[in-house]
Amino acid sequence: MRHRAPDCAAARLGAAPRAAGRARAARRGPRPARLARLSVQGRALLARGRAHAARAARPGVRASRHRGVRPVTVLAVHYHRPDGDYDGWALWVWEHPSGAAARAIAPEAIDAFGAVFTIAEPPAGRLGILPCRASASSYDRPDRIWDATLGSEIWLKRGTGRIHAEPPPLLPSLLRAFVDGKHGLTAILEHPLAARLMTPAAFRLRNRKGAPVAITGIEADGAFVSLATHGLLPYREADAAAWTLALQGSNAVPLRVRRILDAYESAAPLGARVEGGRTEFAVFAPGAGMVQVELFADAGGGTPRTHRLRRDSRGVWRTALDEDLTGTYYSYIIHGGDPDFGARRRAVDPYGRLSTRHDGRSRVLAPRPPLPPGPSFPRQDAVIYELHVRDFTIDPEGGAAAPGTFGGLAEGGTRLAGLPTCLDHIVELGANVVQLMPVLDFPIDIAGGGYDWGYMPAHYFSPQGWYAADRTGDGRVDELRALVDALHARGLKVVFDVVYNHTCETEPGRGVCLSPCAPRYYYRERPDGTPYNGSGCGNELRTEAPMARRLILDSLAYMADTFGADGFRFDLLALMDADTIAAAGAMLRDRNPDILLYGEPWAADWAGIPLPSADTLRANGFAVFDDRFRDALRGSVFSSEGGFLSHGEKVGELKAALKRRDPLDRIIYTECHDNHTLWDRLALVTAREGHIAWREREAMVRMGTALLLASPGIPLLHAGQEFLRTKNGAHNSFDLGDEINMVRWRAKIEHVATATYVRGLIAMRRAHPIFRPGAAGERALFFLDDDLGLPVPPKAVGFVLRRRALASELKEVAVLANANVIPQTFHLPFKRWQVFADHMHAQALPCGTYVGKAIVVPPRSAWVLGRS
Secondary structure (H helix, E strand, O other), X not given: OOOOOOOOOOOXXXXXXXXXXXXXXXXXXXXXXXXXXXXXXXXXXXXXXXXXXXXXXXXXXXXXXXXXXXXXXXXXXXXXXXOOOOOOEEEEEEEXXXXXXXXXXXXXXXXXXXXXXXXXXOOOOEEEEEEEEHHHOEEOOOOEEEEHHHOOEEEEEOOOOOOEOOOOOOOOOEEEEEXXXXXXXEEEEOOXXXXXXXXXXXXXXXXXXXXXXXXXXXXXXXXXXXEEEOOOOOOOHHHHHHOEEEEOOOOEEEEEEOHHHHHOOOOXXXXXXXXXXXXXXXXXXXXXXXXXXXXXXOOOOOOOEEEEOEEOOOOEEEEEEOOOOXXXXXXXXXXXXXXXXXXXXXXXXXXXXXXXXXXXOEEOXXXXXXXXXXXXXXXXXXXXXXXXXXXXXXXXXXXXXXXXXXXXXXXXXXXXXXXXXHHHHHHXXXXXXXXXXXXXXXXXXXXOOOOOOOOOOOOOXXXXXXXXXXXXXXXXXXXXXXXXXXXXXXXXXXEEEEOOOOOOOOOOOXXXXXXXXXXXXXXXXXXXXXXXXXXXXXXXXXOOOHHHHHHHHHHHHHHHHHOOOOEEEEOXXXXXXXXXXXXXXXXXXXXXXXXXXXXXXXOXXXXXXXXXXXXXXXXXXXXXXXXXXXXXXXXXXXXXXXXXXXXXXXXXXXXXXXXXXXXXXXXXXXXXXXXXXXXXXXXXXXXXXXOOOHHHHHHHHHHHHHHHXXXXXXXXXXXXXXXXXXOOXXXXXXXXXXXXXXXXXXXXXXXXXXXXXXXXXXXXXXXXXXXXXXXXXXXXXXXXXXXXXXXXXXXXXXXXXXXXXXXXXXXXXXXXXXXXXXXXXXXXXXXXXXXXXXXXXXXXXXXXXXXXXXXXXXXXXXXXXXXX
């Protein structure tokens, strides 16, 4: 363990912690940034460090471990801060890497360079040094590591890890320089340059031949400096890397191309196409110096045939070969020169219709005809059922012949103890939309038994081979098409869960398709070149870039045409720019006026673009997930607090969510793939009461599902929640494997009464238009207490749905939910009612009648009554 200075250990101010892979800091609702205040921990750490140092101390001076190097008995450290503020600053030092003898050193003097520190008896090995300011809980990263070879006097500068053996110049170092326009550079300095020095003459720009290029203008924003040039700047990576920008009295750096590439845009076909016996390859790589395509006979190994492509004026490289190469495997070799991405990079085709694996080869695919259209109904009739292809059929008791695959999900006739499983179960349940969690290619170690949800996409055209019987041939494409066809044949629409806000390319030089072709083009960067991470997954797709926007639109069109998509669920929709959202909505509705479009309206606060409002999303035809409805019922996903179902709490929040006047634009839900299942969540939040019988939790689930299916909005159910699905308490099971994630079909047998109850609720909703959301602004929901003046018990909610203009016979519905542990009396506006759902039964036709203006509702249950 390495020790840090008191209070300095912490800061990372305003940053929410980022977990690996699918943890996604921004996920499931607006999440405030977290402010880490660790001063108490810092003091404890200091105390432990001093105790450790006392135990580890050895008297005398030890010999250096470096032969021929004289031991250092006193080390002088000079530390410079450009702002000249040294108040409270100290050095935190420790024996590296053990962390022993950790202690704080106060400055002895301030001279013309900065603060001067003296360290007696430095270790014979290595010494860690970290400037820190205890009072402000801040520190100057990175750690500096000293040993005796560096001498007995060293100089440090703020913000850089370099240790100088001589006094360095006090001008800031030039860290990077980006070509952001035909005449524009962005220079990144170690720290701001003094205003009196901020002139064009302070910088020297030289082209690849060493000749100076005039700088005609300068504008600074702290350490970021925008420079205007007289001559044209290079757009090719290798050319830019041969240019240099220098700060007088400091260092020089090569140029890196960046936003200059936004000038290149093409509408020409991309990818591999076979037409008339010829095969054309085309790829967008505007900064490359040369592009080659390698052709292979097999999915792996073999000696390629190599052909060069030619660049057009819009940044697209292409070649046409006089042969039909259908079934041939290929990859691109991009010759660049960017210092961070390498001079020679292999790339999977970003437009490849089939890839052997996320970092493998593409395959030339013959075009497929469009699938026959699926069922047609308006989006207000939708009851969505979300599932993961593998989870839903991998349980051996489910009976699928091809478990865990597209084919397994397409199978009919599966049974367990006489009850339908898998696809037949969905049909029996009555849901009419299947939302498939991501099925496009993503990284996964199939051979090593890996598991993943699929939210780290690699390719936007190729289906995931993990779900296919034929993983390297055309099977993954044809098997997905067959699945969609099978779902359509059973009356089910198909919604694809798509991830256009980030990709798996989280490290420079290790991309698979986008970064190798156009470094820095496809991802949002801060001015200094570091990535924005509003996704919480390492990057943000720069959807506003012309060819990134085109990539998204082309992918959506391909999914709609080739795979018969009836809708799309957009992961972190708010990270897509408003223009791309508008273009996508218009394009997809033009193809299918009834298409279902919805997504998550949130992202992290530190995203790289202003987040579009929910109103903007709705105006473009997108419904949004209503996390307020979810949180009111079960409690916030960011705490262990309860909600209405478990404790009768959050009544106000639930009523606020229910009375919103845009129900057609809201996806309402009590659970989805993220966070705990409802069953597990209720176990968590009721733990403070001690043991609660599982039948009590089952009653809570039934009450929540009744509220879900009797409320305005478009309901979504998570696969298995109808029979109390559990993930053994896991709240983020994105990579936890089958044991945690698979839908266990025996649970349907064990909880068949609840599964039957949910089926009845769905039948009720689908049979009666009054339950479906109306037009925006239509007032259809009235609370018994707030609007009708009737008393409602505490820890309870009662409302009436009224749509008397409907042509159907049912024009008024009362929904009564009692979250108390004892029965409660509700007062009704009318005397005669039909009962469609009570605490035990639910169905499309009335299961009884009730006469009276007061009714007793059992504990932890919801009743649904109707009037003609």
